[in-house]
Amino acid sequence: MPLRAKVASSVSRTAAALSRAAGRGDGSVIGGWIGLKIDPDLLAHLSTGRAIALVSGTNGKTTTTRLTTAAVGVLGRVATNSFGANMPTGHTSALAKAGSTPYAVLEVDEHYLAQVLEATEPHVVALLNLSRDQLDRAKEVAMMAQLWRAALVRHTDVRVVANADDPMVVWAATPPADPAQGHVPPHVTWFSAGQRWHDDSWVCPECGSTIQRSGEQWWCTGCPLRRPQPQWTVEDDGVLDPTGAWHKVQLQLPGKVNLGNAATALAVAAEFGVRPVDAVSRLGSVTSVAGRYAQVDRDGRNIRLLLAKNPASWLEAFDMADVAPTLLSINARDPDGMDTSWLFDVDFSPLGGRQVLITGDRAYDLAVRLDVNGVPFQHVRTFDDAVRAVPPGRLEVIANYTAFQDIRAELDRVN
Amino acid sequence: MSTESLRIVWIYPDLLSTYGDRGNALILARRAQLRGMPVEVLEVRSDQRLPATADIYLIGGGEDGPQALGAQRLIADGGLHRAVAQGSVVFGVCAGYQLLGTSFFAKGTRCTGLELLDISSDRGPARAVGELAGEVDPRLGIPYLTGFENHGGRTHLGPGVSPLARVTAGVGNDGTTEGAWRGKLLGTYSHGPALARNPALADLLLRWATGVHQLPPLDDTWADRLRSERRTAVAAAARA
Numbered sequence: 001m002p003l004r005a006k007v008a009s010s011v012s013r014t015a016a017a018l019s020r021a022a023g024r025g026d027g028s029v030i031g032g033w034i035g036l037k038i039d040p041d042l043l044a045h046l047s048t049g050r051a052i053a054l055v056s057g058t059n060g061k062t063t064t065t066r067l068t069t070a071a072v073g074v075l076g077r078v079a080t081n082s083f084g085a086n087m088p089t090g091h092t093s094a095l096a097k098a099g100s101t102p103y104a105v106l107e108v109d110e111h112y113l114a115q116v117l118e119a120t121e122p123h124v125v126a127l128l129n130l131s132r133d134q135l136d137r138a139k140e141v142a143m144m145a146q147l148w149r150a151a152l153v154r155h156t157d158v159r160v161v162a163n164a165d166d167p168m169v170v171w172a173a174t175p176p177a178d179p180a181q182g183h184v185p186p187h188v189t190w191f192s193a194g195q196r197w198h199d200d201s202w203v204c205p206e207c208g209s210t211i212q213r214s215g216e217q218w219w220c221t222g223c224p225l226r227r228p229q230p231q232w233t234v235e236d237d238g239v240l241d242p243t244g245a246w247h248k249v250q251l252q253l254p255g256k257v258n259l260g261n262a263a264t265a266l267a268v269a270a271e272f273g274v275r276p277v278d279a280v281s282r283l284g285s286v287t288s289v290a291g292r293y294a295q296v297d298r299d300g301r302n303i304r305l306l307l308a309k310n311p312a313s314w315l316e317a318f319d320m321a322d323v324a325p326t327l328l329s330i331n332a333r334d335p336d337g338m339d340t341s342w343l344f345d346v347d348f349s350p351l352g353g354r355q356v357l358i359t360g361d362r363a364y365d366l367a368v369r370l371d372v373n374g375v376p377f378q379h380v381r382t383f384d385d386a387v388r389a390v391p392p393g394r395l396e397v398i399a400n401y402t403a404f405q406d407i408r409a410e411l412d413r414v415n
Numbered sequence: 416m417s418t419e420s421l422r423i424v425w426i427y428p429d430l431l432s433t434y435g436d437r438g439n440a441l442i443l444a445r446r447a448q449l450r451g452m453p454v455e456v457l458e459v460r461s462d463q464r465l466p467a468t469a470d471i472y473l474i475g476g477g478e479d480g481p482q483a484l485g486a487q488r489l490i491a492d493g494g495l496h497r498a499v500a501q502g503s504v505v506f507g508v509c510a511g512y513q514l515l516g517t518s519f520f521a522k523g524t525r526c527t528g529l530e531l532l533d534i535s536s537d538r539g540p541a542r543a544v545g546e547l548a549g550e551v552d553p554r555l556g557i558p559y560l561t562g563f564e565n566h567g568g569r570t571h572l573g574p575g576v577s578p579l580a581r582v583t584a585g586v587g588n589d590g591t592t593e594g595a596w597r598g599k600l601l602g603t604y605s606h607g608p609a610l611a612r613n614p615a616l617a618d619l620l621l622r623w624a625t626g627v628h629q630l631p632p633l634d635d636t637w638a639d640r641l642r643s644e645r646r647t648a649v650a651a652a653a654r655a
Contacts, residue, residue, distance in 0.1 A: 132433070140433070140478050142478065142480070143478075199432065202428075202429035202430075202460075203429060203430060203481060208480065208484060210429060210460065210461070210462050221462075338544075338545065338563075339434070339563050339565065339607075340563075341434040341435035341438070341563060341606065341607030341608055342434070342435050342607075343435060343438075343608075344435030344436075344437055344438030344441065344607065344608040344611065345435045345437065364637060364640045364641035364644055365611075365641060367637035367640070367641070368611050368612075368637050368638050368641055369438075369611070371445075371637055371638075372438070372441050372442055372445050372611070373441075374445075
């Protein structure tokens, strides 16, 4: 590593430690920010000599990164950005802090995938899904898919692990080969993780025709784009690998969506030579991920935290949540997006019959939505009021990003 | 009403549904049902024929490509023009508002609109993203408009339409006026579930569709709280 990079890396670690000691945060961004100021190529320097996997997509990337880190850990030490700091500053901090490791698994914000591919030259990139998220400032879904596709054209040596159930991902993962430029199509391993949300992929990104669905199959009515045959699939409470062997997966994380994330993690680890039979038991060691799925006991209530940031992840959260009293909390601060329109893309009727409480900066938007859905609810001002309003036992908390962080702070920043 | 039930058509949800546009159909249906009206909501995809006999047609927002495609298919289909000729109600939001006009810009080219409203749209200097508020045309008899806008268009109104509102926050058509209406056709830049924040606008569409001049009032406690919270937030942002 060049001297400048060494200095930058050391300063980065110190800044992160200071930030943590000062109680300003978990240090996962500030260290990388300072390091990149000193050496703009620091991320590339820190990546050299490591076998790296990138994990990107709208939903599930933090959890899948954690599961993949556990699976790749079979082979040796793995650096990872486990606090969900998923932009280049976060990657830089994570790699600087980890020191020399043979492997790294990095969660990447979908907008930064091209840049991070360039800097880290990964061995594998996992593409999970693309759906609408924070539309007041994020790229629209088709544009995002186009960016991914353009990035993969330039990195045809990277091995891609991609979701066969999402037409936008399949299209992004299969850029046209250009033999004149020496481009060959990337090697893709397909997994099927199921997809509850379809509303961003009714129109073919290739030709604009309608995409038809029947069961798990989908196909474009106007061009050859269709669901590829997945090599990794979820079956019952386990994962089928490409050899046809079935592995029982015992997770401490709820929901079918996390079984899909487990299948993805095993598929990514397999690209490094990890056998699923060796990795599968390690997946059960993941309990909660930066507060997601964390359980806290307070005043006789067992509180479980579920993060839901966009329509697709709300649908998954309803599937994961027990039939129990449920607190919903919505903010619309900068990290959440300022627009609450997406509430009407979510069908809240699965909550009918449960005791529903609402809170957060934008509780009234939620109130109007639930009213239209015919779901009765009670508005509470504080988290403590919510805890007092439910009987002893399970309280499910479903919140969007900053609302989730607010509640996590109430619970002493539970991990 | 055309039949014994109120028929609401949501036009091309496969193309024009980006920001919770479904909300407008859900809200109209709910408010009609609470008054004892039977309601039928039809979602008509862009590869299906548009029925010409519904009472209310909803067109939502969308990206450039789907907007241009949606306009082409609606012109080729002709169903919406027949419905308007028979007196149906049309409510267009954002991209769906623009395509009701004579022309709009998508992907850098001028596209022909449905020519149902005397408006034309082009590109503004910057994208308009944020809270939108305005005082509604007094002839419509409804309180102030509140919403969220996210668009790059600027819309010019011809003599054949009236502005929906005079802008008090945000951009709307051009920073001065917002939306447009003529007869039973109404369009707005207040995107997505615009009716969630404007229940009186929802009732206006229902009155137009049913010919009933007085609808029984509903409990709008939560919508009223939301409206006043947004109004306070907009005022606070203006002072800052």
